[in-house]
Amino acid sequence: DGGITQSPKYLFRKEGQNVTLSCEQNLNHDAMYWYRQDPGQGLRLIYYSQIVNDFQKGDIAEGYSVSREKKESFPLTVTSAQKNPTAFYLCASSIDWGNGYTFGSGTRLTVV
Amino acid sequence: KQEVTQIPAALSVPEGENLVLNCSFTDSAIYNLQWFRQDPGKGLTSLLLIQSSQREQTSGRLNASLDKSSGRSTLYIAASQPGDSATYLCAIKGNDMRFGAGTRLTVKP
Numbered sequence: 001d002g003g004i005t006q007s008p009k010y011l012f013r014k015e016g017q018n019v020t021l022s023c024e025q026n027l028n029h030d031a032m033y034w035y036r037q038d039p040g041q042g043l044r045l046i047y048y049s050q051i052v053n054d055f056q057k058g059d060i061a062e063g064y065s066v067s068r069e070k071k072e073s074f075p076l077t078v079t080s081a082q083k084n085p086t087a088f089y090l091c092a093s094s095i096d097w098g099n100g101y102t103f104g105s106g107t108r109l110t111v112v
Numbered sequence: 113k114q115e116v117t118q119i120p121a122a123l124s125v126p127e128g129e130n131l132v133l134n135c136s137f138t139d140s141a142i143y144n145l146q147w148f149r150q151d152p153g154k155g156l157t158s159l160l161l162i163q164s165s166q167r168e169q170t171s172g173r174l175n176a177s178l179d180k181s182s183g184r185s186t187l188y189i190a191a192s193q194p195g196d197s198a199t200y201l202c203a204i205k206g207n208d209m210r211f212g213a214g215t216r217l218t219v220k221p
Binding site: 041 | 116125143144146148153155156157158161195201203208209211212213214
């Protein structure tokens with residue numbers, strides 16, 4: 001079955017550490033997105049990519065980095081510069097920019 | 113900048129009741145509107161996608177409408193069941209995708 005796979009499901013980060021969240025899709029979608037979800041708040045866009053080797057900052061890109069070397073993969077790195085990284089991270093994809101989204105199951109990141 | 117509002121923030125109904133969830137948005141220049149369901153600690157599951165040129169979409173007990181001129185969408189759930197308990201999010205695709213904060217629905221047996 002086609003879909004989006006996020007891993008790991010739970011991730012713990014120590015202070016000052018960089019961590020990378022994985023997002024893989026086999027839907028042949030061109031566009032991919034990373035969102036952050038905090039309790040009681042809506043989803044906020046971190047980064048998006050409309051095509052391989054291209055990506056753009058979203059509303060809250062500071063302290064995060066991404067790459068898009070393959071169509072299927074859009075990993076997100078949470079750097080030590082992100083001061084409040086504890087949140088639920090969601091990856092999504094769409095066949096192109098103007099179409100509906102498919103979401104992964106999310107990664108919960110906690111700073112310890 | 114597109115703003116998306118969902119009312120009510122929470123709703124509790126007895127099983128079997130028909131209900132309506134509301135979503136309003138400020139900019140009518142959109143590609144589509146999408147309704148999602150989110151269970152606690154899970155990702156978002158797409159329920160219905162309404163393209164800009166469409167007025168409504170139906171799937172089983174769910175019906176979603178779109179009125180761009182008034183900046184409103186509704187999600188109608190018929191004959192609600194306890195399994196429908198979840199948070200329902202609407203999302204508007206314009207220059208980017210904007211999400212409402214959601215309506216948390218509880219259906220009591």
